[in-house]
Amino acid sequence: MKKVKVGIVGLGRLGMRHANNLMFQIPNAALVAACSVRPEEAAFVKDNWGVPSVYTDFDQFLTNMEMEAVVIVSPSGQHCEQIGKAMARGLHVFSEKPLGVDVPQCKQAEQAVEAHPELVFQLGFMRRFDPSYAAAKQMIREGKIGKPFLVKCTSLDPDSRIDSFLPFAPTSGGIFRDLTVHDIDLARWLLESDVKKITAAGGCYKYQELADCGDVDNAVALMEFKNGTVALFDSGRIAPHGSHVETEIQGTEGILRIAVVPEKNRVLIYDHTGAVQQCTEDFLERWREAFLNEMIEFINCVSEGRKPEVTVYDGTKCTEATYAATEALRAGKTVELK
Template sequence: MAPKKLQVAAAGLGRMGKRHAINFLNRTPRAELVAAFTPDPEEMAWAKVNLEPYGVTLYDDYKKMIEQPGLNAVVIGTATSVHAEEAIQAMQKNLHVLCEKPLSTSIPICRQVVEEAKKHPHLKVMCGFSRRFDESYRDARNKVEQGLIGRPSIIRSQTCDKHDPSGFFVAYAAWSGGIFVDMSVHDIDLTLWFFGDDIQPKSVSAHGIRAVQPELAQYNDYDNAVGIVEFWGGKIAYYYCSRMMAHGQEDTTEIIGTEGKLSVNSNPQSNFVNYYHPGGITREVPAHYYGRFEMAFVQEANEFTESCLDNKPLPVKLSNAVKAVEIGAALQEALVSGKQVRFDETGRRVEGSSKL
């Protein structure tokens, strides 16, 4: 008898939703994509060609989809604003959930998802921080665990996108949660991974500029920002996020320990080609994060599947997803207010400009 495969539904078939659907359809041997939902006619048309012929039932109603008999799990790649609601509904239908980051840009809503998940301890509920599945970050993590760099003490991490002159990100800023929540949340998640999940921020400082998209001012957002998070226990992380790179995606991390350092992607490159020409030697850089992290998403789908089928612990704790957003929101607050945000050792705010 053939081994059981995880029956998965995909919610949302936008840019990232499509990729999740295709990954569960074709690149996750122990899972089967059996259903997909999108409210968007164009995405539905795509699904009729690319999913339906392979046995995927299509829905324009999320609630109906999650009632499909036999379903085991849902991968949520819809707009951020509905992530939490859909995740909660899926859990209530007894489905495992793999949700694109972030759960929500609202911390109380993030917490609702965590609360709901606590009611269903047998369900696997994971927020997809793809970098944890990237082989380079994993290699770095292994080296840290082997003690190669002593005690990790300083992290520098940046998420930098290729400049998109279309204006997309101006409109997107209305609901993205701000540049730190949208972009640096990955760097913050890595910080929790390398420094330890139980680390508590002590102070948060941030500054930003609008260098290429002045229209971001209407949303109190920025196109470049730098922030420092000081943690209790003598550790510091500092972040740079930007939507202004000319050359492509450049997501770089350094983990600096008392006895050594690890860098991830300090020399971005699309592939192994160097082009030698009268102006010098040039290598190309991936234009987008999927060019850098495609295989991490595939790995994520497979490990989520394994975790559901074999009832193994998930590789990322759900509570971290909330903590990362909390720190991101504090950075965004510091950025907008121009004031440092401080926390006591229990994680409580001790001063700062505003309520979260």
């Protein structure tokens, strides 16, 4: 079996998950290089996994002529520049979300992808690759619920992880860009339309320090799409029970609900507190299959010479929507997208 030779940049929590999948879970992939600004992370994959080439500088990383593809899991503000450099070097690219931290950056990435139609580019909207969401999309295609007209999304990060988030809050881009962006992509995908206008509200109900960087700990947004459909987004950072992502799709002939209870497994515990269902603790646990499935798709697209469904333009559209939602939240008005 011919293996796609891949390098990865960024070895934080998510980067290590992708690296692990490439190294141990995908038979037609070979992790041949890794790059991290933290020397100890690069040393770990070299010493423990046998990754042959490691770097602490991205430009030096790109001089590795063995790589055919690169997986970008670096800080958000570096994505677009690295996408451009990697594609100019002739590498297929998988980039984590967000595509860019602003729309001009996204346009820069679009130009890089358009300049290299021979290369594969895939953006990391992994929820499309979760088995439950993929099944829901197929049911919609088959007309099981008639015409979908309303999507309701809840995305709640666990309060137990807030201490690890707060240092990055000033550069996260705000709750809509950092958290809701996945739900916006889901709504666009499920409703098959782009956002027309947005109304939003929210506040700092527990962590007032987020206000210092123009962010909130909980927010809601109502979005109307160009085809007349609607989506409602509920996003928060203080869930007491764990990582909670729930979606409802209403159609003219039926309703689909996904992950109403964010169950960790099928075990129900009966004790002095009552009947208890354990919940997923963080996003890595909840989206384990999705992260693997999206990387399998990327590697297969490279091997088979085809393009993935998730495109660079999906990234731009979602970034535009998150900017509009942030403006609507701060200004207390409805914002219409051009």
